[in-house]
Amino acid sequence: MKRLIIYISILLIAALMAIGYVRTEVPEGSKVNPTEIIFEHLGDAYGWELPFNHDLRIPLPIIIRAEDGSWHCFSSSRVAHGAVYDRFAIGGEGSAYKGKVVELRADGTEYRPFDFSITKNVAALIVTVIIVSWIFLSLARYYRRNGMKAPRKFKGAVEALVDFIYVGIVKPMLKEKASKFAPYLMTVFMFVFVANLLGLVVIFPGGANLTGNIAITMVLALFTFFMTNVFGTKHYWKDIFWPDVPLWLKFPIPIMPVIEVFGVFTKPAALTVRLFANMMGGHMIVIVLTLLIFIFAAMNIWVGAATSVVSILFSVFMLLIDVLVSFIQAFVFTMLSTLFISLAQEGGHHEEAIKE
Numbered sequence: 001m002k003r004l005i006i007y008i009s010i011l012l013i014a015a016l017m018a019i020g021y022v023r024t025e026v027p028e029g030s031k032v033n034p035t036e037i038i039f040e041h042l043g044d045a046y047g048w049e050l051p052f053n054h055d056l057r058i059p060l061p062i063i064i065r066a067e068d069g070s071w072h073c074f075s076s077s078r079v080a081h082g083a084v085y086d087r088f089a090i091g092g093e094g095s096a097y098k099g100k101v102v103e104l105r106a107d108g109t110e111y112r113p114f115d116f117s118i119t120k121n122v123a124a125l126i127v128t129v130i131i132v133s134w135i136f137l138s139l140a141r142y143y144r145r146n147g148m149k150a151p152r153k154f155k156g157a158v159e160a161l162v163d164f165i166y167v168g169i170v171k172p173m174l175k176e177k178a179s180k181f182a183p184y185l186m187t188v189f190m191f192v193f194v195a196n197l198l199g200l201v202v203i204f205p206g207g208a209n210l211t212g213n214i215a216i217t218m219v220l221a222l223f224t225f226f227m228t229n230v231f232g233t234k235h236y237w238k239d240i241f242w243p244d245v246p247l248w249l250k251f252p253i254p255i256m257p258v259i260e261v262f263g264v265f266t267k268p269a270a271l272t273v274r275l276f277a278n279m280m281g282g283h284m285i286v287i288v289l290t291l292l293i294f295i296f297a298a299m300n301i302w303v304g305a306a307t308s309v310v311s312i313l314f315s316v317f318m319l320l321i322d323v324l325v326s327f328i329q330a331f332v333f334t335m336l337s338t339l340f341i342s343l344a345q346e347g348g349h350h351e352e353a354i355k356e
Contacts, residue, residue, distance in 0.1 A: 042209045042283055043099065044121045046076035046090065049207070058204060060123055064088070065114040066103055076117075088113075121216070124208030128195045135190060165189050169335050173342040181341055184227055188220060189334040196279060196326030200319060211329070212280040214272065221271035224337040229264065232344035239346075240264065267340050271333060278329050282322045289315045 047057030059077035066072060078085035079101065082092060087104050091097040095110060101117065102110040118126075139158055142151050151159055170185050171178045195210040210216055240260040242250060249256045293308040 042212060042280065042287075044119045044213065045099070046101070046117060046119055047080065048120050048123065048204055060118045060120065062088075062101055063116040063118070064101055064103075065116070067105075067111045067113065120208045121210055121213055124195070124198060124205070124210045125216070127205045128191060128198060128210065131194050131198075132187065132190045135194075136187075161190075162186060165331070165334060169331075169338050173338045174345065177345055181227065181231075181338070184223070185334055185338055185341075188223065188337060189330050192220070192275065192333050193327060193330035196329060197323070199279065199283065200322055200326065209280070209283055211275055212283055214276045217276040218268075218272045220275070220333070221268035224271060224340060225268040227337075228267070228340045228344045231341070233346065235346055236344040267336075271336060274336075275329055275333050278325065282318070282325055286315050286318050286322070289318060 045057070046062060047059050049057045057076075057080065059075040059080075061073060062076050062079070063071070063073045072086070072088065074085060074088075079088060079090050083089070084104065088101060089104060091100050091102045091110065095102065097110060097112050100112065101115055103113050105111055135158055139151070139155055139162075142155055150156065165186060166178070166182060170182050174181055192211060195216075198206040199209050199211060201207060241257050243256050243260055245256050289311050292311045
């Protein structure tokens with residue numbers, strides 16, 4: 001009986017999370033615009049919307065540099081719902097900077113100031129960093145106090161996760177150099193995993209589509225690009241500019257060197273798009289399934305009522321799948337990063353023979 005209550009509670013929470021992705025009511029006479037709602041939920045914003053009521057938002061600070069060079073800092077609530085504050089507003093329909101803070105000139109034109117605002121994604125990034133730091137620091141503090149005694153509960157789960165990634169991926173691929181790159185690889189795994197999970201939670205501090213933002217995934221991929229190429233061995237760079245292939249593939253037309261150099265940049269591009277597309281797709285599927293309720297309700301109230309049951313069940317199922325996908329994508333990103341770094345640590349046959 002106790003387990004049944006737990007399972008029902010989990011399903012109810014997941015159903016509320018699914019419904020929370022879209023507005024709870026559609027104004028009478030208005031039409032549902034799926035495209036607008038999807039991009040509103042997946043995009044960035046100057047406020048953190050509350051679940052079940054997206055007209056109310058937790059205001060975030062707007063920090064901008066105006067056209068005349070002056071700096072301005074104010075709450076995003078001052079420019080909410082089309083309001084204008086000290087010649088600043090958020091671009092609306094028809095604006096070239098829709099959804100962004102703009103400065104209104106005297107002649108009626110708009111100027112896009114340098115924007116250093118704490119947006120929803122920036123705030124989510126800060127929250128994720130704090131959570132990841134707390135996880136690792138609390139685990140390190142436990143070992144300082146208790147030695148090698150195995151932790152339990154949450155710390156035990158984190159230790160099992162760290163051991164799974166380090167022993168299963170980092171150590172086999174990097175061997176004796178595992179300890180050198182493990183801090184970065186473990187940090188990037190935990191960051192992506194926590195960011196993915198927070199993106200599935202509607203209630204603050206979740207709800208931001210952090211890893212579904214290509215700028216975030218690109219920066220993560222650039223970190224791996226930096227670790228791979230800056231710490232690459234001489235043999236790695238030799239294989240790029242003068243690979244072990246027949247001479248006619250390298251001279252006079254450098255076919256293979258060009259391909260190898262091109263491959264240096266395609267690896268971070270693949271990391272960027274893979275994580276971004278998978279997480280964006282998962283969020284989009286849940287939103288679309290939930291939107292079916294309102295689309296069919298606009299046609300007929302009874303059709304909408306019948307569709308709502310199926311839509312919520314599918315949305316709950318997809319949210320549960322997304323929890324697994326959150327781990328898988330963090331795992332794949334870490335595994336590929338480890339693979340790219342390990343390939344750059346190859347010492348060549350001569351150096352390997354010396355070590356043996």
